[in-house]
Amino acid sequence: MKIHEYQAKELFRSHGVAVPRGEMAETAEKALAVAETLGYPCVVKAQVHAGGRGKAGGIRLARSRAEAEKHISAILGMTLVSPQTGPEGRRVRKLLVEQGLEIRRELYLAILLDRECEMPVIIASCQGGMEIESVARDHPQAIFRVHVHPASGLFPSHIRTLAFQLGLNKAQQQSFTVLLAGLYDLFLKSDASLVEINPLIVTAGDEVLALDAKVNFDDNALFRHADIAAWRDTLEEEPLEVEAAKYELNYIRLDGSIGCMVNGAGLAMATMDIIKFYGGEPANFLDVGGATSTARVKEAFKILLADPNVRAVFVNIFGGIVRTDLVASGIVEAARGLDLRIPVVIRLVGTNEEEGQRILRESRLDFVTENVLAEAVRRVVELARGA
Amino acid sequence: MSILIDWNSRVLVQGFTGREGTFHAGQMIDYGTQVVGGVTPGKGGQLHLGKPVFDTVAAAVAETAADVSVIFVPAPFAADAIVEAALAGVRLIVCISEGVPALDMVRVKHFLRSTGSRLIGPNCPGIISPGQCKVGIMPSRIHSPGKVGIISRSGTLTYVAVDQITREGLGQSTCIGIGGDPIIGTTFVEALQLFREDEQTEAVVMIGEIGGTLEEQAAAYIGAKLGKPVVSFIAGQTAPPGRRMGHAGAIISGGRGTAAEKMAVLRRHGVQVVENPAEIGQAVKRILG
Numbered sequence: 001m002k003i004h005e006y007q008a009k010e011l012f013r014s015h016g017v018a019v020p021r022g023e024m025a026e027t028a029e030k031a032l033a034v035a036e037t038l039g040y041p042c043v044v045k046a047q048v049h050a051g052g053r054g055k056a057g058g059i060r061l062a063r064s065r066a067e068a069e070k071h072i073s074a075i076l077g078m079t080l081v082s083p084q085t086g087p088e089g090r091r092v093r094k095l096l097v098e099q100g101l102e103i104r105r106e107l108y109l110a111i112l113l114d115r116e117c118e119m120p121v122i123i124a125s126c127q128g129g130m131e132i133e134s135v136a137r138d139h140p141q142a143i144f145r146v147h148v149h150p151a152s153g154l155f156p157s158h159i160r161t162l163a164f165q166l167g168l169n170k171a172q173q174q175s176f177t178v179l180l181a182g183l184y185d186l187f188l189k190s191d192a193s194l195v196e197i198n199p200l201i202v203t204a205g206d207e208v209l210a211l212d213a214k215v216n217f218d219d220n221a222l223f224r225h226a227d228i229a230a231w232r233d234t235l236e237e238e239p240l241e242v243e244a245a246k247y248e249l250n251y252i253r254l255d256g257s258i259g260c261m262v263n264g265a266g267l268a269m270a271t272m273d274i275i276k277f278y279g280g281e282p283a284n285f286l287d288v289g290g291a292t293s294t295a296r297v298k299e300a301f302k303i304l305l306a307d308p309n310v311r312a313v314f315v316n317i318f319g320g321i322v323r324t325d326l327v328a329s330g331i332v333e334a335a336r337g338l339d340l341r342i343p344v345v346i347r348l349v350g351t352n353e354e355e356g357q358r359i360l361r362e363s364r365l366d367f368v369t370e371n372v373l374a375e376a377v378r379r380v381v382e383l384a385r386g387a
Numbered sequence: 388m389s390i391l392i393d394w395n396s397r398v399l400v401q402g403f404t405g406r407e408g409t410f411h412a413g414q415m416i417d418y419g420t421q422v423v424g425g426v427t428p429g430k431g432g433q434l435h436l437g438k439p440v441f442d443t444v445a446a447a448v449a450e451t452a453a454d455v456s457v458i459f460v461p462a463p464f465a466a467d468a469i470v471e472a473a474l475a476g477v478r479l480i481v482c483i484s485e486g487v488p489a490l491d492m493v494r495v496k497h498f499l500r501s502t503g504s505r506l507i508g509p510n511c512p513g514i515i516s517p518g519q520c521k522v523g524i525m526p527s528r529i530h531s532p533g534k535v536g537i538i539s540r541s542g543t544l545t546y547v548a549v550d551q552i553t554r555e556g557l558g559q560s561t562c563i564g565i566g567g568d569p570i571i572g573t574t575f576v577e578a579l580q581l582f583r584e585d586e587q588t589e590a591v592v593m594i595g596e597i598g599g600t601l602e603e604q605a606a607a608y609i610g611a612k613l614g615k616p617v618v619s620f621i622a623g624q625t626a627p628p629g630r631r632m633g634h635a636g637a638i639i640s641g642g643r644g645t646a647a648e649k650m651a652v653l654r655r656h657g658v659q660v661v662e663n664p665a666e667i668g669q670a671v672k673r674i675l676g
Contacts, residue, residue, distance in 0.1 A: 113489055115569045115599045115636070118496050133641050150494045191488055220635060221488035223463055250633045254625075265567060265633025266541020266596055269622035270664045273646075276625045277662060285626070287633045320526035320546040350546075351526060373665040 001217045003231045004047045006096040008213035011190065011228075016182035018175065018209035022098030028072050034097040035068040041100030044071040048090040049236040051214075052082030058092065061100060068097075093235065101211070106199035107166055108132055109180070111187045114147060120187060122146045122180070124162045128199030154184045171206040179208055190228060191221030240303055247299040249288060256281025257384045259304035259313040261297075263288050263322055271316045274373065280381035283310045297330030301338060312343045312384035314376070319350025328356035332363040340365075345380040347371055389516035389561045390536070390581040390588070391479055391505070392455060396520045399447050399477070400425040401468045402459035404435050407483075411459065411524050412436055418521040423451040444468075444475040454478045457513065457522045462486035465509055466495050473504040481522050482508035482572070489635070492570040499572065506572025510634065511564035512542040523564065525549075533558015535671055536582040538575055539594035540567050540601075540634070544622060544664060548592050551668025557675060560588040567634025569598070575605035583613055590616045590675055592667055593658070595649055597623035598638045602649040610656030617658045618670045621646045624662070 003011075006024040013019060021038060024047065025031035035042045046058030053059050058080045062068035072095065081089035106128035114121040124144045127135045136143055144165040146158050159180050163173045179200075187195050194216040201211045222229045234242045244251035250265065254272075258280050262268035265287045272282040284307065288300050304313055317327050328348060335344070345368045348356045353371075360367055368383070370376035398415065402408040403425020413436055416422050424439040424447050431442030441447035444456065456472045458465060458481065465484040472480045487509045499506055507514055513523015518532035525542075529550045535557050539545040545564050552559055563578050565571055575593060582588045591613070595602040602621065609617050624646040626632050628639040639645050650660045661670050 113493070113569065118570050119493055136641075150497050188490065191490055193489065218489050218635075219631075220462065220486045221490065224488075252627075252630050252632065254627065262543075264541060264543025265637060266539070266544035266594065266622045267547060267664075269541075269596060269626055269632050269637065270544055270547075270620070272626070273622065273624040274663055274665075282625060285630075285632055318543050318547055318550075320529070320543065350550075351528070374663065 001219055001222060001229070001232055002049045002236070003215055003217075003228070004049065004094065004233065005045065005213050006047055006094070007231050008215040009210070011186060011215060012182070012210055012213055015186040017179050017186065018207065019213065020098045020101055020209060020211065022096055025095050025097060026093065028076055031072045031076065031095045031097050032065075032068060035062060035072075036065065038097065038099045040064055040068070042068060043098045043100055044068065044075055045096040045098065046075050046078070046080050046092040047094035047096055048080055048085070048092060049233070050080070050082055050084040050090055052084050053080060056080050056082040090236070101201065102204040103201045103211075104204055105202040107202065108135070108198050109183070109200045110194065110196040110198070111184060111192070112194045117147055119150055120148045120184075122148065122158065122162065122184070124166055126166060128201070132198065148184070154181065168202070168208070169206065172202055172208055175206065175208040179210070190215070190225060191218045192216065193218045240306055244286070244303050247296055249286065249296065249300055249303065251303060252285040253307065254282055254284050255309065256283045257309055257311040258380055259283045259307065259310040260316065261286050261288055261300050261304060261313065262316045263318065267316065267318060271314070274377050275314070275381065278374070278377045278381045280377070280384055283307055294330035294333050297327065298334035298337065301331075301334040305338065305340075305342070310342065311386070312345065312380050314380040315344065315346040315348070316373075316376070317348050317350070319348065319353065319356070323351050324348040324356035325352040325359060328359040332359060332365060335363075335365050343368060343380075343383040345370060345376055345383065347373060347376040388585050388587045389519060390585050391561060391563070392514055392516050392520045392522055394519045396455045396522070397421050397423045397451060397453045398520075398522055399423060399444065399451065399453040399456040400459065401444065401456055401472065403427050403440055404430055405459060408459035409436065414527065415521050418527045420520050420522065423453050444471045444477065448475045448477060455522055456480050458482040458484055460484060466491035469495050469506060470498060473499055473502040477504055480504055480506045480572070481511075481513050482506060483511065483513055483524055484508075485510040487568065489569055492568065496570055496572065507563060508566040508572060510568045511566035511571075512545060514561065514563045516561045517559050525562070525564070529553055530562070531558040534560060534587060534589040534675070536560045536585065536588040536591045537562040537594075538578045538591065539564055540596050540636070541594055541622060544594050544620070547664055548594060548620075548667045551665075552592065552671060555668045555672045557671060560585060567596070567636050569636040575601045576608045579605060579608055579613055583615065588615065590618065590671055592671060593617055593619045595619065595621045596634065596637050597621070597626050597632065597646050598636045598640075598644045600644065603652045606652045606656040606658060609658055616674045618667055618674065619653050619658050619660050620664045620667055621649045621653075621660070622664075
């Protein structure tokens with residue numbers, strides 16, 4: 001799960017991680033009031049779940065009340081388009097107004113789970129304010145990594161190592177130590193999957209603080225963080241994905257024309273791959289899971305059909321534990337209750353497949369059934385093209 | 388032979404009396420697995436499916452000499468169940484539960500290194516040595532004893548591959564679902580090491596997916612040491628970066644962990660990579676003749 005920068009900074013504050021003074025505002029009046037309280041210069045920042053806000057015009061410095069008014073009205077309500085938002089962009093509904101600071105250095109700091117070493121890794125770099133992937137590619141020597149073993153936890157030596165590598169002076173080291181200790185505590189205690197500060201700044205007064213803040217959480221651990229889960233902003237998510245989540249359907253919208261309904265995450269990914277292999281474009285990833293009830297199949301169908309780009313639907317079920325006759329009944333019932341105007345190709349193999357096929361046949365609904373995977377995919381690709 | 392489990396395996400079920408535990412323990416018993424009992428704290432002393440229920444894994448092991456445990460408890464309690472099994476000296480722990488927090492697994496994984504226990508999973512279908520023993524939730528019917536070892540991060544895709552191998556008349560030595568999470572107990576390389584030593588296994592099917600570097604590590608091992616042919620399929624060639632594709636571990640992050648990268652590395656180390664999962668069975672058949 002992702003959260004907004006202002007929420008991440010609230011979490012930072014509660015763990016002793018230094019951030020600039022500032023406040024979130026949803027109206028222009030409130031934003032201006034915050035600016036007036038902070039004084040000038042201040043910074044007006046668009047709050048959306050996407051990076052690349054600066055270049056997209058979503059972060060602006062105001063040196064006076066007049067400039068603050070101008071920037072607030074320009075950013076609030078704008079559709080921010082960055083490489084991370086996609087071409088449709090994101091509407092800015094919230095602003096973070098913060099004090100402007102005199103920046104001496106811009107650094108980078110992050111904590112994430114290193115899957116290879118199976119433990120958290122702290123990553124730091126002197127080249128803050130840039131995309132870390134490009135720094136890693138072009139200047140790998142400018143990136144420092146320290147792993148933290150779960151049995152030892154974080155020790156001062158971990159922090160010291162990084163502080164020296166970053167070239168911090170004594171006063172800056174003290175400030176950095178408090179910040180990183182707090183950040184690591186936050187990472188563990190809130191089950192984050194990523195905390196990233198880019199840039200981490202060193203001020204003219206030798207203070208080290210988080211100018212930006214990004215925190216992603218492990219969805220599997222949200223059950224023990226009700227306070228964080230409550231921060232979820234569904235307006236920042238794809239509406240069909242939000243709808244699918246209500247029925248515990250694992251759905252990800254893509255931009256192709258073939259709607260896919262599959263059981264199992266691996267098979268769902270593989271189905272997308274085969275569609276592409278035969279020249280089609282998948283409209284989504286959808287894992288209907290093991291417990292395939294009629295109600296779930298029906299909801300899954302509704303979600304697929306709600307995507308206006310979908311020209312044909314491909315149902316690919318391998319019944320292991322799942323009984324394909326039950327899936328077939330679900331599909332028939334779902335199709336009867338919906339106004340199906342596009343072709344549906346169904347591949348149902350595995351447990352009770354003869355019975356499943358019989359149910360589909362006897363429904364007299366206009367399904368195309370094909371149990372050879374390659375043939376089924378060729379067929380749906382043709383149908384999606386309007387053949 | 389087979390690897391990790393066989394006729395002699397004595398299996399405990401943690402979360403025995405729950406809905407999932409009850410259903411799948413029943414299926415395992417039907418398959419011929421020696422289920423020797425189960426654990427549900429607070430229900431010790433009862434009988435369930437004709438087998439004794441214990442309050443703790445330690446008590447169950449002391450009484451039944453179980454050497455394998457399969458875990459069906461809800462994800463928030465899974466790490467606890469794994470640690471309890473390891474402390475009780477269970478040799479092989481198979482965790483089916485999906486949704487275990489990643490940081491729980493960090494602690495568990497490093498703790499397990501100080502014990503003699505091996506973990507498979509979590510978020511996996513389990514392990515089966517066809518005709519001998521099934522510890523998990525896979526559909527028994529599609530398996531047949533034979534000479535192909537199967538390792539996979541995905542459940543349903545494993546079944547697809549198993550089904551094809553059975554239809555080709557080759558059968559399986561052992562099939563392991565290693566799990567779809569970012570941190571798992573047994574990796575591809577560890578499973579391959581076991582298949583290397585197993586005389587029954589003549590070829591291996593490895594089903595990977597986007598995210599992490601387990602496939603790349605496996606490629607290096609296969610190229611250098613395995614000495615048996617491997618057919619592989621990698622799911623997620625069309626997955627968008629930065630999105631988690633169903634499995635917690637299936638995510639391309641920072642441009643790393645793409646299917647294209649994994650397929651290229653595997654090919655470089657002599658693995659036969661198929662682009663269409665429907666061709667796994669034929670590819671193995673061609674190699675083994």
